[in-house]
Amino acid sequence: AQKITQTQPGMFVQEKEAVTLDCTYDTSDPSYGLFWYKQPSSGEMIFLIYQGSYDQQNATEGRYSLNFQKARKSANLVISASQLGDSAMYFCAMREGRGGGADGLTFGKGTHLIIQP
């Protein structure tokens, strides 16, 4: 079974609208972290937001917020007031364990977001 599932291979959104990118995850570890990264065509991975499994509140970073629903094992990314520069691939990723040691990230397949003027 996939550990990270992103069900939207591509999305078209009108500029200035809000957009929600879906991500569900699967783990039996009580301690985990969820990440969202943006990858423009240049290939670099840009960190957007992080949510720890024990965090009580949903993470927010500027126009980005993470809708964390632990019981549903979902961690959707919400981008408010989308901009043309938001067009890119977006990856949801998970780290299992408490950090430190061999705990690299497991990535979903990504969502290709295109913002239309």
Next chain:
Amino acid sequence: GAVVSQHPSWVICKSGTSVKIECRSLDFQATTMFWYRQFPKQSLMLMATSNEGSKATYEQGVEKDKFLINHASLTLSTLTVTSAHPEDSSFYICSARSGAAYEQYFGPGTRLTVT
């Protein structure tokens, strides 16, 4: 913010040769570095994890004799693709983390083409 560099940014090599890719943390000490591979239009797949001064831990299905990883200092890790074949052509990305911090800082990636 923390900066991770990779060198080279792209490389073309002939089948059968070896290629070394460097990953450096420029302004922090990277106790752990990770190597990922990304095929075109696909996701990133973790290849291996290396902790400074110890042997790398490879993910299942990754040949340790083919992908040699060295993490000799707190700021440098290298990935050597030995006896490269065209199917090794991919985008290789490293990331680095300091201590038990949750965040991994990614390098800009290296695009390898094997002809």
